[in-house]
Amino acid sequence: MNRFTLWRRGVMAAFLVLFILQIAKVNIVAGSLTGSVALSYIRLLDPFAYLESLSASGDFTLHALWSVLPIVALYAVFGRAFCGWVCPMDYLFEVVERLRQRLLKVKGMVFRLPRLSGYILALLFLIITALIGAPVFTNYLSHLTNLYRAITAGYFYLLDLPLDLDIFVYSTGAIIILLVLELIAPRLWCKSLCPVGRTYGLFNKFSLLRLSALSGTCQQCDLCNKACYMGVNISGSTHGPSIRDTDCIMCGRCIESCREKGKTLKLTFKKETQ
Numbered sequence: 001m002n003r004f005t006l007w008r009r010g011v012m013a014a015f016l017v018l019f020i021l022q023i024a025k026v027n028i029v030a031g032s033l034t035g036s037v038a039l040s041y042i043r044l045l046d047p048f049a050y051l052e053s054l055s056a057s058g059d060f061t062l063h064a065l066w067s068v069l070p071i072v073a074l075y076a077v078f079g080r081a082f083c084g085w086v087c088p089m090d091y092l093f094e095v096v097e098r099l100r101q102r103l104l105k106v107k108g109m110v111f112r113l114p115r116l117s118g119y120i121l122a123l124l125f126l127i128i129t130a131l132i133g134a135p136v137f138t139n140y141l142s143h144l145t146n147l148y149r150a151i152t153a154g155y156f157y158l159l160d161l162p163l164d165l166d167i168f169v170y171s172t173g174a175i176i177i178l179l180v181l182e183l184i185a186p187r188l189w190c191k192s193l194c195p196v197g198r199t200y201g202l203f204n205k206f207s208l209l210r211l212s213a214l215s216g217t218c219q220q221c222d223l224c225n226k227a228c229y230m231g232v233n234i235s236g237s238t239h240g241p242s243i244r245d246t247d248c249i250m251c252g253r254c255i256e257s258c259r260e261k262g263k264t265l266k267l268t269f270k271k272e273t274q
Contacts (some may be wrong), residue, residue: 004250004251004252005256008084008090008251009091012085012088019032019033019036032148033144034046034142034144035067043063043067044067045064045067046196048122048137048195049135050067055130058130075203080203080204080249081249081250082200083197083249085250087143087144089143090249091143091173092182093179093182093189095249096183097185112192112231113192115247118194121193121198122199143174143194146170146171147171147237149171150171150172153168153172154172174247187229187231191230209267209268209269210269211248211265211266211267212241214266215240216233217260218238220235221235224254230243232248234265239245247249
């Protein structure tokens with residue numbers, strides 16, 4: 001396993017364990033990745049969940065704003081790294097990718113909607129949320145919400161504790177649908193449909209962490225583009241100091257695959273000079 005992949009899996013597992021521990025009443029973090037309380041004091045709220053809650057209630061409060069600002073600050077530093085380093089669906093999608101390539105021997109359809117469609121979908125969720133007075137995506141469709149509900153319900157089932165079977169079936173079904181979608185159309189959810197990812201991607205335009213390219217060192221072997229499951233045109237963007245694509249999840253697979261092994265591409269907080 002390559003260095004970036006090893007570190008990503010470690011960070012992802014650590015976050016997953018932190019949230020799962022609350023099931024056993026170890027409340028280092030309580031809630032989910034859409035909204036949580038850390039150390040029983042620090043309230044954290046996902047930016048898109050914040051927008052949905054604001055649309056649902058129509059009531060601006062400083063309490064909610066203070067909850068979302070720490071997350072905004074993190075994304076201003078790390079950009080869309082959440083999708084590649086924290087979101088557990090990234091790992092599940094990679095498992096599906098290996099299943100498709102090694103067992104089924106198929107590539108899946110290269111299918112991608114225009115980037116604008118993701119923002120239109122996010123806006124649609126906000127409009128529907130405002131109309132019905134409840135966060136549509138965060139409460140019912142979010143992969144993060146449904147994954148943690150399914151894990152919690154599964155834990156309750158194994159311990160023979162009371163559980164809401166309807167929620168378990170619904171949330172598990174929602175995750176299965178996303179995995180089937182990944183099997184058919186790799187990363188379509190991440191690239192085009194997920195409103196959370198589209199929101200995070202906007203931070204790539206100005207985040208301190210960036211994928212930097214040193215001009216004149218790229219051999220145009222295209223290995224980076226083949227390794228990038230988000231479809232970022234990396235080799236075609238090495239003429240500039242930074243690759244600010246909103247689909248980049250800072251996973252480092254392009255760096256691992258590059259023939260120059262860190263000479264051409266780097267994840268860095270420092271702007272590369274040309």
